[in-house]
Amino acid sequence: MKVSERTSGVEYVIRDIISYARKYEDTGKPITYLNIGDPVRYGFNTPPHIKQALIAAVTNDQNYYAESEGAPELREAIVEKESQKGFSLCEGDVLVTNGVSEGLDMILASIVDPGTEVLMPGPHYPPYASYTKFYGGRPIEFKLYPDGRPDVEDVASKINSKSRAICIISPNNPTGEVFDRKGLQQIVDLASEHNLYVICDEIYDNIIFDEQFTGIGRVARDAPVILLNGFSKAYLMTGWRCGYLCLNARSRKLDSLRENVAKLARVRISSNLPVQLAAAQALRGPQDHIQDMVHKLRKRRDYVVKRLNAIDGVFCNLPRGAFYVFPKVDLHGRWRDDNEFVLNYFHSTGVLTVPGSGFGKKFGAGHFRIVYLPQISILEEAMNKLETFMSKSCK
Ligand SMILES: Cc1ncc(COP(=O)(O)O)c(C=O)c1O
Known part of the structure; x- marks a missing residue:
């Protein structure tokens, strides 16, 4: 049966990537989800x-x-x-x-x-x-x-x-x-x-x-x-x-x-x-939860940006709002594109991020997006895994 041609251009990389995660879940290995910008999933509860x-x-x-x-x-x-x-x-x-x-x-x-x-x-x-x-x-x-x-x-x-x-x-x-x-x-x-x-x-x-x-x-x-x-x-x-x-x-x-x-x-x-x-x-009603959230997120942002910029081959600007970082990665001779990089990083470590080209082919390519909503201990583990993954891929 036919479906409309109109829908062929519809993509949503943030969730499209989850199909890989489902297959990985079947192996029983744990996954660290750093792909979806949903604060409620990371302990920021509805007031x-x-x-x-x-x-x-x-x-x-x-x-x-x-x-x-x-x-x-x-x-x-x-x-x-x-x-x-x-x-x-x-x-x-x-x-x-x-x-x-x-x-x-x-x-x-x-x-x-x-x-x-x-x-x-x-x-x-x-x-x-x-x-x-x-x-x-x-x-x-x-x-x-x-x-x-x-x-x-x-x-x-x-x-x-x-x-x-x-x-x-x-x-x-x-x-x-x-x-x-x-x-x-x-x-x-x-x-x-x-x-x-x-x-x-x-x-x-x-x-x-x-x-x-x-x-x-x-x-x-x-x-x-x-x-x-x-x-x-x-x-x-x-x-x-x-x-x-x-x-x-x-x-x-x-x-x-x-x-x-x-x-x-x-x-x-x-x-x-x-x-x-x-x-x-x-x-x-009361707005106090927002200040509390921004306070926590600022610390998480600063931590992740510092760690990313200390990794060889990763370059990251300091974001001034929201809860995402969008580092550039030196793909040269190691990965064909940001999709391959994100999938390799995921399969080697269980850390799920999002390929940058899903946010626009021209300016997103060669980047990946990390959601820094989780607690620092989880981010720390993901950054340790990225550091090891990058250093191994240099050899
Ligand atoms: C820039 C931007 N606009 C809109 C949305 C979706 O918002 P809503 O949950 O209100 O549909 C998002 C979700 O991540 C977003 O980042």
């Missing part, structure tokens, strides 16, 4: 007040379909959060989705036509490219400097009559790089000049280590900016699937998109109501 809000909603029979745009109390809390970050919006500009993933799908479904192009950072979180391809478009990667600033000349040189949008992911996955105010402003200016949408993913906005975070709202003015955000990471609700998209209230250029995404929201009825009510409490 009690959020769990209680979910239980209360279910117990109080708030188990019906929600409004397609999202529960009013959650949209109100989202307006408060995002306005504080400088984004212009009211409740009508917010749409609650089943994770940022669904928001991204809805936006790309609404703006990509076959043959059009979407610019995205190189490297980038894989669904940006997968959904673009699924809707018949072409992902175009632009260059970032090691400190996270976009290479504006490179972005400008890649804009043409087929371009529809420029994506920003800040902090970025897989690099942890954070866009600064100037970089954000430059992208917004370019997009306004060329009539392009700006899609900005701020799912890691609370997981920042070294400086103040600047949100896209601070520079958006009346540009056609779409903000994506969610509860998976800082609120430790990965399995609950809750996120949202916000459309810049000041942009008239977003009027058609506004109607279109609302239609897509209605056709999938609504997102999960008890989870939305818990998400409202996540925004309104």
